[in-house]
Amino acid sequence: MAKVAFLGLGVMGYPMAGHLVKHGHEVTVYNRSAAKAEKWATQFGGKTAATPGAAAAGQEIVFSCVGNDDDVRMITIGENGAFSTLPVGALFVDHTTASASVARELAAIATKEGKHFIDAPVSGGQAGAENGALTVMCGGDEKPYAEAEKVIKAYAKSCRLMGPAGSGQLTKMVNQICIAGLVQALSEGLHFAQCAGLDGAAVIDVISKGAAQSWQMENRYKTMLDGKFDFGFAVQWMRKDLSICLAEARNNGASLPVSALVDQFYAEVEKLGGSRWDTSSLIARLQPKAG
Structure with a gap:
């Protein structure tokens, strides 16, 4: 069992840190809101610290899950980092x-x-974090990764080293690029079915047994048809991720026309008031009254 710290108790970090305690690790947490850290400690029995530096002191591994590049720099190399x-x-x-x-x-x-530093973005959403079933894609050196993997398994169903530093983040970009295209295609397909006078649910029941099947189709079609968008990853966070993808593409020469277009579609969703709607809300711009 390891002596660890966890920095950032958002919708992902809160349950992830809890799984570490459940697996027998000694956990100290830091959160920008001290009240939330205290709530977590009351629920799981771990310790709290007032700063990232205080949380990291004497630890074998420090985990973090915060918002963006600036937040990561702040908790690592910022004041009391x-x-x-x-x-x-x-x-x-x-x-x-x-x-x-x-x-x-x-x-x-x-x-x-x-x-040692390992970049280890995750996929699986809030449900994956709560159920301890995240997919973790990592970048870094093999030896420290092997040590980290033993502890990461507390909340992961899959964890893999993808290459040197930055490779985990690059792999997560591929994940987000694929999701963006899938959700837009599903939105258009459901919209087309409705315009054609078809029963959307019946259509999905048939085509989900064939080549069109996807996680998004099976888990989001019903709420999309119902115009309900509070079941997953928020639009504002997807736009943040797509901006990272598009910036990286400009550096490496990749062509991402669909991703760029879908990002603009999400901007339209935000104008509809959907910043906090989940990513399946792309269908709302095709059916303005949805949501």
Whole structure:
């Protein structure tokens, strides 16, 4: 069992940190809102710390799951950041969906200080975090990854090292690119079915048995038809992720015309008041009265 810290208790981090306690690890948490950290400690029995640095002191592994690149830098190399107290030889594992460049930047700093950094974004959403069934894609060196993987298994159904620092974030970008295209196609298909006078549910029942099948189709079609969009990853966060994908594509020369278009469609959804709707709300722009 490991002595660990977890920084960031949002909809993902809160249950992930809880799974670490349930698997016998000694856990100290930090959250920007101290009240939420206290609530977590009351529920799971772990400890709290007032700053990232205080949480990281003396730990074997520090995990984090925050909002974006700036947030990751703040909790690692900012004032009272975790890197200032993380012991030599210890690991920092970042589950934030962020850029590959910030992962490489922090990995270089950690290495210079005799520490280890693993970028480890996750897929599976809030339900995956709560059920301990996340998919974790990692970037970093093999030896520290092997140590981290043993602990990550507390909340993951799948965990894999994809390559050097930044590779986990690049893999998560592929994940988001694929989801964006799938949800837009599903939105158009359901919209077409309705315009054609077909029973949308019956259509999905038939085509989901064939080549068109996807997780999005089976888990989101009903709520999309009902115009209800509070069941998953928020539009504002998807737009953040797609902006990372598009920026990386400009650097590596990849062509992402569909992703760029879907990002603009999500901007239209935001104008409809859907910043906090889940990503399946793309259908709302085709049916303005939905939602």
